[in-house]
Amino acid sequence: MFVPGYHTPSLDYDPALWRQKMRNIVSLSHGNSLVLVPKDAQSFIDVQVYDYPYIDKQNLLQDPAQDIIFISYDEPNADANWAILSAKFPQARRLHGIEGMEKALLKAAEMSRTKWYYAVFAKTELHPSFDFEFRPDLFQQPKHYIFHAENPLNGLNYGHMGVVLYNCDTVKNITEFGIDYTMSALHEVVPKVSAVARFNSNPYQTWRTAFREAGKLAQFCDEKDNIENSYRLSVWTSEAEGSHSEWCLQGARDGVLFYQANKENKTQLKNAFNWAWLREYFTGLYKNVDDPDLNDLQHRQQLWQQQ
Numbered sequence: 155m156f157v158p159g160y161h162t163p164s165l166d167y168d169p170a171l172w173r174q175k176m177r178n179i180v181s182l183s184h185g186n187s188l189v190l191v192p193k194d195a196q197s198f199i200d201v202q203v204y205d206y207p208y209i210d211k212q213n214l215l216q217d218p219a220q221d222i223i224f225i226s227y228d229e230p231n232a233d234a235n236w237a238i239l240s241a242k243f244p245q246a247r248r249l250h251g252i253e254g255m256e257k258a259l260l261k262a263a264e265m266s267r268t269k270w271y272y273a274v275f276a277k278t279e280l281h282p283s284f285d286f287e288f289r290p291d292l293f294q295q296p297k298h299y300i301f302h303a304e305n306p307l308n309g310l311n312y313g314h315m316g317v318v319l320y321n322c323d324t325v326k327n328i329t330e331f332g333i334d335y336t337m338s339a340l341h342e343v344v345p346k347v348s349a350v351a352r353f354n355s356n357p358y359q360t361w362r363t364a365f366r367e368a369g370k371l372a373q374f375c376d377e378k379d380n381i382e383n384s385y386r387l388s389v390w391t392s393e394a395e396g397s398h399s400e401w402c403l404q405g406a407r408d409g410v411l412f413y414q415a416n417k418e419n420k421t422q423l424k425n426a427f428n429w430a431w432l433r434e435y436f437t438g439l440y441k442n443v444d445d446p447d448l449n450d451l452q453h454r455q456q457l458w459q460q461q
Contacts (some may be wrong), residue, residue: 202293220269221247224236224247278348281332284348287411300318304347315349355397358443369426371390401446412435
């Protein structure tokens with residue numbers, strides 16, 4: 155049997171069908187994209203294929219690769235990070251200049267030629283060990299997969315700014331999401347380092363990244379007490395070393411203050427996805443994106459200390 159799109163050009167497999175317990179769902183590929191499904195299975199499956207009790211995973215084939223899409227907007231280090239990615243993975247494509255993260259993710263889903271796509275964000279440098287070999291498990295419910303990233307400024311290592319494997323249908327059909335777009339849908343964290351977070355290229359980019367992440371963490375801590383999120387938020391607001399570290403700390407603190415002032419206003423909280431709004435909010439606090447007022451920074455630092 156010829157199997158187009160798979161690394162192995164042909165396959166020879168003879169399923170057993172004479173007894174019910176032998177009438178397995180047979181997965182021929184690691185990610186379950188090529189399967190033989192007996193009619194008996196239809197009445198069992200409710201939420202996912204694993205509802206059926208008889209599954210035989212042969213793992214004879216490697217599933218086709220998912221698309222890789224590099225998403226950039228105004229990041230100063232975007233071209234350098236794109237050069238690193240495209241040199242190692244020339245099949246990657248770039249999406250540039252879409253205003254608003256949710257719009258950019260939707261556009262990427264529309265241009266994807268596969269059912270999932272790897273989103274690589276412009277502020278991140280691809281980790282040398284990451285290979286895009288992970289495949290979604292098609293026997294499970296469709297979900298996003300979040301990979302880890304290293305943050306050199308504060309030493310944290312978790313899903314923030316990591317590569318995300320987005321399910322295209324979920325992105326296209328989402329109608330409601332919270333302050334964290336990705337985690338508002340069904341998702342799974344894959345604890346594999348995918349990128350290095352290089353977001354401290356200038357004061358504004360550093361502030362913006364920290365503002366958005368700390369605001370999310372503040373909401374997570376408020377809605378459900380979690381020692382891991384509490385620890386991460388504490389680090390964001392108190393520890394940073396490197397270029398523009400003071401803007402990392404203050405961005406995180408401003409994000410917490412913003413969440414606290416608007417926790418009952420979901421529409422206002424969603425402005426954290428809006429690049430134009432974030433730029434205007436920053437200039438309202440620090441006057442100038444390109445040359446922020448350090449006196450204003452000192453004043454905001456004092457406000458935080460009074461909390």
